[in-house]
Amino acid sequence: MSGTSTIGEAAIQAGCKYYFGYPITPQNALPEYMAQRLSEVPGGVFLQAESEIAAINMLLGASVAGARAMTSSSSPGISLKQEGISYMAGQELPAVIVNVMRGGPGLGTIYPAQSDYFQSTRGGGHGDYRTVVLAPDSVQELADMTALAFDLADNYRTPVIVLADGVLAQMMEPVRIPSRKRKKLPAKNYILTGAKGRPSRIIHSFTMDPKEQEDHNWKLVRKYKQIEQREVRYESFLLEDAEMVVVAYGTAARIAKGAIKRLRKENLKVGMIRPITLWPFPTKIIQETVKYIHDFFVFEMSAGQMIEDVRLSLEGKGRIHFYGRPGGVIPAPVELYRIISRHYYQSKRKKGR
Amino acid sequence: MKKINSRPASLKEAPFHYCPGCGHSIVHRLVAEVIDEMKLREKSICSLGVGCAVVAYKYFDVDTVEAPHGRAAAVATGIKRVRPENIVFTYQGDGDLAAIGTAETLHAANRGELITVIFINNAVYGMTGGQMAPTSLVGQKTTTSPAGRNPLKEGYPLKFSEVLALLGGSSYLERVAVNNPANIRKAKKAIAKAFQHQKKKSGFSVVEILSPCPTNWRMSSVESCRWIDEVMTKVYPLGVIKEKKC
Ligand SMILES: Cc1ncc(C[n+]2csc(CCOP(=O)(O)OP(=O)(O)O)c2C)c(N)n1
Ligand code: SF4
Numbered sequence: 001m002s003g004t005s006t007i008g009e010a011a012i013q014a015g016c017k018y019y020f021g022y023p024i025t026p027q028n029a030l031p032e033y034m035a036q037r038l039s040e041v042p043g044g045v046f047l048q049a050e051s052e053i054a055a056i057n058m059l060l061g062a063s064v065a066g067a068r069a070m071t072s073s074s075s076p077g078i079s080l081k082q083e084g085i086s087y088m089a090g091q092e093l094p095a096v097i098v099n100v101m102r103g104g105p106g107l108g109t110i111y112p113a114q115s116d117y118f119q120s121t122r123g124g125g126h127g128d129y130r131t132v133v134l135a136p137d138s139v140q141e142l143a144d145m146t147a148l149a150f151d152l153a154d155n156y157r158t159p160v161i162v163l164a165d166g167v168l169a170q171m172m173e174p175v176r177i178p179s180r181k182r183k184k185l186p187a188k189n190y191i192l193t194g195a196k197g198r199p200s201r202i203i204h205s206f207t208m209d210p211k212e213q214e215d216h217n218w219k220l221v222r223k224y225k226q227i228e229q230r231e232v233r234y235e236s237f238l239l240e241d242a243e244m245v246v247v248a249y250g251t252a253a254r255i256a257k258g259a260i261k262r263l264r265k266e267n268l269k270v271g272m273i274r275p276i277t278l279w280p281f282p283t284k285i286i287q288e289t290v291k292y293i294h295d296f297f298v299f300e301m302s303a304g305q306m307i308e309d310v311r312l313s314l315e316g317k318g319r320i321h322f323y324g325r326p327g328g329v330i331p332a333p334v335e336l337y338r339i340i341s342r343h344y345y346q347s348k349r350k351k352g353r
Numbered sequence: 354m355k356k357i358n359s360r361p362a363s364l365k366e367a368p369f370h371y372c373p374g375c376g377h378s379i380v381h382r383l384v385a386e387v388i389d390e391m392k393l394r395e396k397s398i399c400s401l402g403v404g405c406a407v408v409a410y411k412y413f414d415v416d417t418v419e420a421p422h423g424r425a426a427a428v429a430t431g432i433k434r435v436r437p438e439n440i441v442f443t444y445q446g447d448g449d450l451a452a453i454g455t456a457e458t459l460h461a462a463n464r465g466e467l468i469t470v471i472f473i474n475n476a477v478y479g480m481t482g483g484q485m486a487p488t489s490l491v492g493q494k495t496t497t498s499p500a501g502r503n504p505l506k507e508g509y510p511l512k513f514s515e516v517l518a519l520l521g522g523s524s525y526l527e528r529v530a531v532n533n534p535a536n537i538r539k540a541k542k543a544i545a546k547a548f549q550h551q552k553k554k555s556g557f558s559v560v561e562i563l564s565p566c567p568t569n570w571r572m573s574s575v576e577s578c579r580w581i582d583e584v585m586t587k588v589y590p591l592g593v594i595k596e597k598k599c
Contacts, residue, residue, distance in 0.1 A: 018435060045434045049427070050460040057424035057457065061400065061431020064418045069431070087421050192416035192432065194439050196395035202410040204419040206403075 003169040004029035006139050006177070007098055007162065010146035011070050012037055013177050016096070017044045018069035020058040022051055024077045025110040026166035027100035031072065052077040056084030056097075063093040064203050066191035068150055072098035075116050076107060078124075085159050086125030089220070090205030092190075094153035094160075096146070097131075101165045103328035111328025112166035114252060117305035120161050121279040128217050130224050132160040132231065133278040135249040139173035141276075147178045154185045156227055163278065165301070167251040167330060227280055234282035235274040238264065242271030244295040244321075244344050247286070247310050249275045251330070252301050258333030259340055268344050270297075278306070286313040295347045297321040297340055301330070319347070361385035363394045365414045374574030376475060376564025377406050379531040383541045384444070384471060385413065391548055393440045400429040400468075402445030402454070405479040409444055423454025426461035429468040440551060442469040447488040448478040451513040458517070465522025465556040469547045472514070472559055474528075474589065475566040483569030487511040490588055495569070510588050514561045518595040524556025526594040530563035530586065532578035539591075555599030563589060 001009070008030055011019075019034040031048065038044030049055035055071045062069035073081065078099045088095050101116045103109035120133045132152050134145040142164065149160040192201055207213050235253075238260065239245065248256040253274040263270045273289065275282050290296070296318055298307040303326040311320060321343045325331050360366065363385035369378045388394050397415040401407060403422035410417040420428040425443035433441040450458050450472050461468065477495055478484040484497040490510050492501040502510075514526045525547055529540035540562055547558035563585050565577035572580060 018431070020431070047430070047434065050456050053424065054427040054430075054457050054460065057421060057427035058431035058434070060420070060424075061418070061428040061433075062435045063431070064428070065398070065432045065435035067435040069435075083421050084424070087419075091419070192398045192418060193436065194396040194398060195414070195416050200414050201416050203417070204410055206407055206419055208408070 001139060001172065001175050002029065003139050003142050003164065003171045005033045006142045006175050007072070007146050008033035008037060009177050010143040011096065011150070012041060013180055014068065014147045014150040015180055016068040016070050016150065017041055018062045018067050019045070020047050020049050020055040020062070020069070020071050021073065022049050022055050022077060024074045026102060026112070026169055027072050027074045027098070029169065030098065030100070052080035053084065056081040059095050060084055060088055060093060063088065063095050064192050066188050066193065068154070070096045070098065072100065074100045075102050075104050078116060078119065082125035085131060086123070086127050086129060087205060088159045089129035089131065090127060091203050092157040093203070094157050096149045096153055096160055096162065098162045098164065100169045101163065103326065109328035110166070112251060112301065112330060113326060113328050114165060114250060114301040115305070115326060116163070117278065117300070117302060120163055121281070121309070129220060130279055132156070132158060132227060133163050134160065135163045135276060135278050136168065137250050137253045137274065139168070139171055139175045142168060143175050143177050151183050151185065152231065155183070156223055158223065163250065165251050231277060232280045232282050232284070233276035234285055235276060236271070236285065237274065238271040239273070239289065241269050242293055243269040244297055244340070244347065245289055245293050246270060246272040246297045246299055246340065247275070247306070248272065248299040249278060249306065252299050255331060255333050255336055256299050259336035262333065262337045263341060263344070268341055270340060270344065275306070281309045281313065283313040286310060287315070290314055290318040294318050295321065295343070297323070297343060299336060300324050302326045361389045363388040363414050365412055367411050369412065370408070371405065372568045374565055374567040374577060375405070376531045376562065376566070377473065379537060380471065380473060380540070380562055380564060381409065381412050383537070383544055387541060387544045387548060388415065391545060393548065396438070397440045397442065398432050398436070400425045400432065400441065400443045402443060402449035403480070404446035404449050404473070406444055406446065406473070407480070423449050423452070424457050425449065426454065426466070426468065426470065427457040430461050430466050433466060433468050437467070440469070440548060442471060444471045445473065446479065447472070447474045447476065448486045451487045451511050458513070459520070462517045462523045462557040463520040465524070467551050467554055468557065469551050470557070470559040471544070472561045473564045474561050475564045476585065477566055477569045479566050479569055490584065512589065514559055514594050517557070517559060522557050523559070523595060524597040524599060525550040525558040526561070528561040528563070528589055528591050528594060530581050530591055532563070532565060532581040536591070550599050553599040555597055
């Protein structure tokens, strides 16, 4: 199955019956899949909105009405959605937003990139908030992360971003779509259904009272702390005997894996930490690892964004190497293999001195 | 003693924060009365625009969500698509609806979304301090058109209801005013009719309400009501703009 169809099918299997979106390359195959599939689902709604702004607000409406709903877009469209995402964070509404990233800034390029890391992990819109960011690296993980996104969104009443790129979206791989709801989730006792047999409900983020707003902010912070404690996900790869650790996510991690396999054949001891949640970032494993491995090699398909979180995690310990290819360029594993081996030998030489 | 009037059940017991003579207070009551009389309280969901009435959730005793500025029709669309059995209405000012929310409103109308829009036209941005709105009249002095709105530089008063009437999906549009008892009665009838169109699934319905903002018009309440009659209605004539059979 293709990456885009997989996201769509996994969403439907997770109980998502409502999709709102606006065309933008390279994610168009996803709304096209949803248009077809949701017409076969009883009560399913596919709505092509007049803009990404409209789409995210329709999603807000569907969420406040209690439904599992989704929107998807690509970088420029995600910028337009940020106001809506900020509102949903403030109003504590669950939502799943898929970003199939492309190169930027501006209209940029339609080719795959990882240039929206800052935007995704730092909140993106205005105000003190965070969104959970899931970064799959295979078609199977697209399915698993899409399903997980709905559970996390409902569990914590917060928007969740599935961060992919054009490579993952178009990739064809065998996949098993997880079947619906595995987890017991809190009852949705806040949704708007009409005030029948209960007091009327209000969903808002606005208040004229700064103290009330501060309390609300601290409440959100407590929730984010909980998410940081419970929901960190990462993969570690060949760390045991490694002398250098690559940190990469998504498509970049796949490329890095290819390079590492080659390096290992030549006995270069390189391993990898692959963050699966970009927020919350897997800080602890990096702090554990730097106790016995000095060299960290960050690879991103951007000019360097995740590197800031690696640096923060390292707290001045170890040493960071970086290689980035922004703008939609996809480096081959052999290119990365060459760069990593150069850094590897340089480090070894320095240590030897 | 016989009780002949009381607070509508769909209004909470909270004092309005609106300025004296503001049209929002009157319209709130009318909407609540209609909801009561049509027995819609337990079915209604309100999507609130951002403007002086952004805190209308303190007053309406129905399920309410605050939409981002201008996006109330898109939020209402999402709600209605999930809950077609509910009555979904937006409550928006002219800046919210006819400036920043132009696209969302127009496309919701064009899709014939089964929602009702309560559109408060007070010819200014009230909440932010009386700036020029797309609905401001030619020559109208506001804080951002201090010499009076010059149509050659700032465009003409936007008759947005007339624009919406051109669209296939809109079912009922009427312009009313709340500046005297006779008009207030007509306004209430129009609101009821709009909800009726939604109930009958006839299409998108709008009640545009010419509504005094004495504070930003820098007039007394009485002068404001007169200004609606003598000036505003000349540009925004009252009456039914479109009505499909339903
Ligand atoms: C994105 C965004 N831009 C601007 C504002 C500031 N703002 C709040 S209310 C408002 C206009 C209100 O005017 P109107 O819709 O006519 O309602 P009124 O207050 O007159 O009832 C503006 C510009 C905002 N809240 N959000
Ligand atoms: S500023 Fe105008 S619209 Fe706002 S409450 Fe006062 S009178 Fe009403």
